[in-house]
Amino acid sequence: MPRLFSAYVIVDWSAAAKPNTGADSVWIGVLKRDVRFRLAFESFNTPTRAEAEKRLNSLLDDFKKRSEKALVGFDFPLGFPRGFADALKLPGEAPWRAAWDQLDKMVKDKADNTNNRFGVASEINRRLTGGPFPFWGCPPRDTLTTLQPKKQRPHGPDDLPEFRHADLVADAASIWKLYYNGSVGGQAILGMPVVRRLRLTRAAKAWPFETGFNTLTEADLDGVDLVLAEVYPSLIKGAALPGEVKDLTQVRTTAEHFARLDEAGKLGEVFGPPKGTAADVVLDTEREEGWILGAGL
Structure with a gap:
């Protein structure tokens, strides 16, 4: 073969x-x-x-x-938990592509690695819930009203899922975790x-x-x-x-x-x-x- x-x-x-x-x-x-x-x-x-x-x-x-x-x-x-694109009211028939397009509009990643990943997460939180959820995790200096260093609360039945199906199968970290050991959210936003x-x-x-x-x-x-x-x-x-x-x-x-x-x-x-x-x-x-x-x- x-x-x-x-x-x-x-x-x-x-x-x-x-x-x-x-x-x-x-x-x-x-x-x-x-x-x-x-x-x-x-x-x-x-x-x-x-x-x-x-x-x-x-x-x-x-x-x-x-x-x-x-x-x-x-x-x-390469994707967010189900319902993300709808919750943000992103246009288009392909939710994965709508999320990529949205991040491309928001992310500023300079040649010296200076980036706005915490600002992007904070703005998505604002649009989704008006508070510091579901994204969480940042250095104290990057704390904002809609982004906090620590996780604020568990995910409830009316929230977007904490994990994708694949994360549960692979025992992988949640995309909502932006900072600290094992985090993957910041890499995803910039990647x-x-x-x-x-x-x-x-x-x-x-x-x-x-x-x-x-x-x-x-x-x-x-x-x-x-x-x-x-x-x-x-x-x-x-x-x-x-x-x-x-x-x-x-x-x-x-x-x-x-x-x-x-x-x-x-x-x-x-x-x-x-x-x-x-x-x-x-x-x-x-x-x-x-x-x-x-x-x-």
Whole structure:
């Protein structure tokens, strides 16, 4: 069975407010074929998100020149919990795309990593509830009427869900948590506009929104250069090489994991839902929430 992809790119994002390298910064892991068609790994640790986006585009340009299809995985949610777009009264028939478009309008992320992620979250809170909910978590200096350092209350039946379906399956953090260890909200706010730009400027499909939440086949990739997906490296166990920081180990082992599945002809099925997934969960996943590649399988 032929491979679906020639290259596997895993991006460990960061919401840092200043340039940074090493642990807890942006890492890009790339597993691609060398001149002898053997898989070879390389990594890039860019100090800013702007440089990371530039590097990504350079890599993807190179794959396109060689007519190589790439899987590009990002370690942050590509969608919000079901009901988000409706609650914000966002226009359009595709809730996931409406959320991406809205964030693109709101986010200001400068070349030196200065960004307004807390301001964006605060404004979304204002529009959703008029108070510091559902987004929470920030340094004391960034406290606002509609954004507080600590979680203010639990989610009730009339609130947007705290977790997406995939978060519950993967035991992943909630997108509403913006700050502190294990938070992913800030990365998502700053990352979704980047993924949106990649999708709009390339022959790309965003999984599962545009591919469907089902097994991926060669036919699905006809005319497609890259598939953009959400990954969660913590689901994949891998040993560190000497001198590797955790982030580098995670992008390397995640890329290797998906490459091994592809080599064995088993990667396509990872793009589908776990056995027994309810129809309404599949619909929520395709319309708005997204899914974590391989979660629940």
